[in-house]
Amino acid sequence: MLNIKNLHVKLEDEDKQILKGVDLTVPAGEVHAIMGPNGSGKSTLSYVLSGRDGYEVTEGEASLYDHDLLDMEPEERAAAGLFLAFQYPVEIPGVGNLTFLRTAVNAQRKARGEEELSSGEFLKVVREKAKALQIDAEMLKRPVNVGFSGGEKKRNEILQMAMLEPKMCILDETDSGLDVDAMRLVAEGVNALRSPERSFLVITHYQRLLNHIKPDVVHIMSNGRIIKTGGPELALEVEKNGYGDLLAEVG
Amino acid sequence: MADTAILAAQTPAAKARPAGTALEARLAELDLPKGGFTAAARTDAAARLNAMGLPGKRDEYWRYTDPAAFNDPVAQPLAFTSRQSTLFDDIEQLKLVFVDGRFDAAASDALEGEGLEVSTLAAADASGDHWASDLYGKLETAGQNPVKRPFAVLNTLAANDGVLIRVTGKVSRPVHILYRREAEDADVIIRHVIRLEEGSELTLLETGGIAARSNVAIEVEVNKEARFHHIASKRADDAKIGIAHIFARVGEGALFKSFTLSVNGSMMRNEGVIEILGDDAVAHIAAAVLGDGTEGRFHHDDTVFITHAAERCESRQVFKKVLKNGADGIFQGKILVKPGAQKTDGYQISQGLLLDEGSQFLAKPELEIYADDVKCSHGSTTGALDETAMFYLRSRGVPKEQAVVLLVLSFLADALEEIEDDRLRGDILTRLDEWLTSRASA
Ligand SMILES: Nc1ncnc2c1ncn2[C@@H]1O[C@H](COP(=O)(O)OP(=O)(O)OP(=O)(O)O)[C@@H](O)[C@H]1O
Ligand SMILES: [Mg+2]
Numbered sequence: 110m111l112n113i114k115n116l117h118v119k120l121e122d123e124d125k126q127i128l129k130g131v132d133l134t135v136p137a138g139e140v141h142a143i144m145g146p147n148g149s150g151k152s153t154l155s156y157v158l159s160g161r162d163g164y165e166v167t168e169g170e171a172s173l174y175d176h177d178l179l180d181m182e183p184e185e186r187a188a189a190g191l192f193l194a195f196q197y198p199v200e201i202p203g204v205g206n207l208t209f210l211r212t213a214v215n216a217q218r219k220a221r222g223e224e225e226l227s228s229g230e231f232l233k234v235v236r237e238k239a240k241a242l243q244i245d246a247e248m249l250k251r252p253v254n255v256g257f258s259g260g261e262k263k264r265n266e267i268l269q270m271a272m273l274e275p276k277m278c279i280l281d282e283t284d285s286g287l288d289v290d291a292m293r294l295v296a297e298g299v300n301a302l303r304s305p306e307r308s309f310l311v312i313t314h315y316q317r318l319l320n321h322i323k324p325d326v327v328h329i330m331s332n333g334r335i336i337k338t339g340g341p342e343l344a345l346e347v348e349k350n351g352y353g354d355l356l357a358e359v360g
Numbered sequence: 361m362a363d364t365a366i367l368a369a370q371t372p373a374a375k376a377r378p379a380g381t382a383l384e385a386r387l388a389e390l391d392l393p394k395g396g397f398t399a400a401a402r403t404d405a406a407a408r409l410n411a412m413g414l415p416g417k418r419d420e421y422w423r424y425t426d427p428a429a430f431n432d433p434v435a436q437p438l439a440f441t442s443r444q445s446t447l448f449d450d451i452e453q454l455k456l457v458f459v460d461g462r463f464d465a466a467a468s469d470a471l472e473g474e475g476l477e478v479s480t481l482a483a484a485d486a487s488g489d490h491w492a493s494d495l496y497g498k499l500e501t502a503g504q505n506p507v508k509r510p511f512a513v514l515n516t517l518a519a520n521d522g523v524l525i526r527v528t529g530k531v532s533r534p535v536h537i538l539y540r541r542e543a544e545d546a547d548v549i550i551r552h553v554i555r556l557e558e559g560s561e562l563t564l565l566e567t568g569g570i571a572a573r574s575n576v577a578i579e580v581e582v583n584k585e586a587r588f589h590h591i592a593s594k595r596a597d598d599a600k601i602g603i604a605h606i607f608a609r610v611g612e613g614a615l616f617k618s619f620t621l622s623v624n625g626s627m628m629r630n631e632g633v634i635e636i637l638g639d640d641a642v643a644h645i646a647a648a649v650l651g652d653g654t655e656g657r658f659h660h661d662d663t664v665f666i667t668h669a670a671e672r673c674e675s676r677q678v679f680k681k682v683l684k685n686g687a688d689g690i691f692q693g694k695i696l697v698k699p700g701a702q703k704t705d706g707y708q709i710s711q712g713l714l715l716d717e718g719s720q721f722l723a724k725p726e727l728e729i730y731a732d733d734v735k736c737s738h739g740s741t742t743g744a745l746d747e748t749a750m751f752y753l754r755s756r757g758v759p760k761e762q763a764v765v766l767l768v769l770s771f772l773a774d775a776l777e778e779i780e781d782d783r784l785r786g787d788i789l790t791r792l793d794e795w796l797t798s799r800a801s802a
Contacts, residue, residue: 161751184757188757202770
């Protein structure tokens with residue numbers, strides 16, 4: 110499970126505090142959603158958890174099971190079971206999607222002391238999972254995310270997640286830019302991965318996604334803090350009334 | 361200069377002269393062949409070289425690269441750092457081995473092949489008559505305008521060996537020139553002359569360590585609708601000090617493609633001089649360079665001059681240099697579009713990827729256009745590894761060192777794409793990957 114306590118984060122080169130005491134626990138097997146206005150710090154939280162440079166943790170802690178995340182390199186966090194589906198997936202020209210996937214899968218296996226997958230085994234698994242996400246062979250061969258449409262990029266993130274089988278999946282606005290069918294595919298991909306050992310933190314602006322991926326808990330983030338936590342009904346409330354009332358409540 | 365004639369004579373007497381100019385000192389150390397079919401070209405080269413002299417730091421064309429190492433009368437001895445090249449070993453080929461700059465018949469395949477007429481310069485030059493006399497020194501001479509290239513002239517004057525290849529058909533088996541070093545102080549001058557007859561095709565591979573210091577020049581004439589592919593790999597233990605020229609003349613509907621991989625070396629200058637003379641021709645020249653300044657000085661200069669003198673031709677220059685630990689990468693590239701060369705499509709990109717702050721990449725792109733209906737573009741960038749991409753890869757569990765390797769390969773991809781043949785490109789890529797991975801933590 111993921112455990113975040115009183116997390117304070119500022120930008121490294123600027124005197125700008127972004128997270129101002131985030132408390133959040135996602136137990137094993139649960140799906141939590143985070144909603145919140147633009148700029149409230151949702152992506153920052155996901156970046157800090159996965160170890161991106163440029164941020165400084167000034168206070169607080171974050172752990173994944175018995176791993177103290179904040180002390181680890183990004184690749185160590187990944188090997189420990191953390192996965193972030195990026196809000197803006199990155200294009201890597203000249204590196205084939207398959208090469209990239211295989212490098213990542215085997216690097217993680219190696220880090221965990223497991224045997225690397227042979228290319229035959231790897232291909233078999235990849236083809237199967239890609240098919241479920243309607244990612245064709247041609248897309249697998251193309252350079253990572255280069256020339257992919259917005260929706261294709263997001264599906265590619267979910268494919269990576271399916272291949273890496275992380276324990277803790279953070280999805281940062283994976284629904285943005287998806288058409289209705291793609292949204293269903295992505296949700297099916299996520300739901301297929303749901304298990305008692307795996308948790309999800311789904312960052313989204315829209316209730317729509319949560320119709321497909323049913324959350325156990327919904328958190329509202331504003332100005333660097335979780336200001337309210339509730340059940341799925343909280344998402345419906347946001348959808349209907351916006352954040353105005355909630356923000357007014359906390360003052 | 362008054363003593364032109366004396367140098368031209370290349371007699372032992374000339375050698376005995378007290379050291380005067382830098383050029384005299386340089387020539388005094390050389391074993392100048394008299395030449396058979398090349399004799400006239402060599403005499404002419406002596407006169408031209410005498411008139412132009414060796415370059416100095418002040419020459420505009422040598423602004424970024426100090427020619428001193430090429431001017432030195434003798435080469436600095438160079439210890440061996442690794443074994444012989446095994447690149448392209450699995451590809452069916454006609455192998456021609458040069459040891460310290462001399463053809464080694466015993467180690468080479470027989471000089472024959474379908475659609476090929478092959479001989480060595482040393483052997484052929486014993487006679488006064490050879491098809492290559494139409495080309496030897498001719499393309500080099502044409503390439504002296506508008507800037508002087510004294511080391512190419514020196515090559516015409518002093519080349520001791522090389523291969524002469526006339527291609528008459530579509531040759532599927534690449535000709536592989538494999539260089540090998542035996543003496544630590546070898547200082548070699550090699551000339552290859554290649555003529556592709558109308559409609560023919562050839563792939564030329566060059567690999568291996570040439571010498572402590574090398575001066576290699578290739579003259580290639582690609583006639584109507586012929587296709588020439590050149591892939592050279594210059595690796596860590598290769599000529600630490602090397603200058604190479606490729607002079608190409610590209611005819612109507614013909615294709616010329618040259619790709620060079622350079623991995624280390626301390627002082628290298630590669631010049632490409634390409635004249636597109638026939639309509640609808642294509643000429644591409646590309647390089648991928650990996651330079652690490654820790655093994656001594658690393659300085660790598662690519663200087664390219666492409667002339668468009670015909671209509672509807674395409675030229676492409678793709679140069680990528682990955683530099684670290686104080687390595688210097690240079691690119692000087694020029695596209696000249698002559699009057700009447702309408703519908704020219706000229707493209708040039710040069711990029712430096714700096715893996716640390718001590719390294720530098722300098723680029724001097726130039727366009728000179730005298731036709732109105734052309735499309736020419738050039739771009740040059742210098743930058744560090746993309747941090748977002750680094751994070752993306754690492755967030756997927758790829759360790760930092762391996763992520764660097766992937767991003768370096770990503771950076772080089774456009775240059776590698778210039779190798780048309782999948783297997784040859786695959787071999788280069790595998791070699792590059794192995795090399796990068798083995799060095800990832802250095
Ligand atoms: N590297 C950075 N440099 C400057 N400002 C930053 C940086 N990273 C985050 N911020 C700022 O921190 C705040 C939180 O940004 P963040 O991207 O985490 O918001 P978000 O909740 O994900 O918003 P959205 O819903 O629009 O995706 C914003 O004001 C943003 O401009
Ligand atoms: Mg965001």
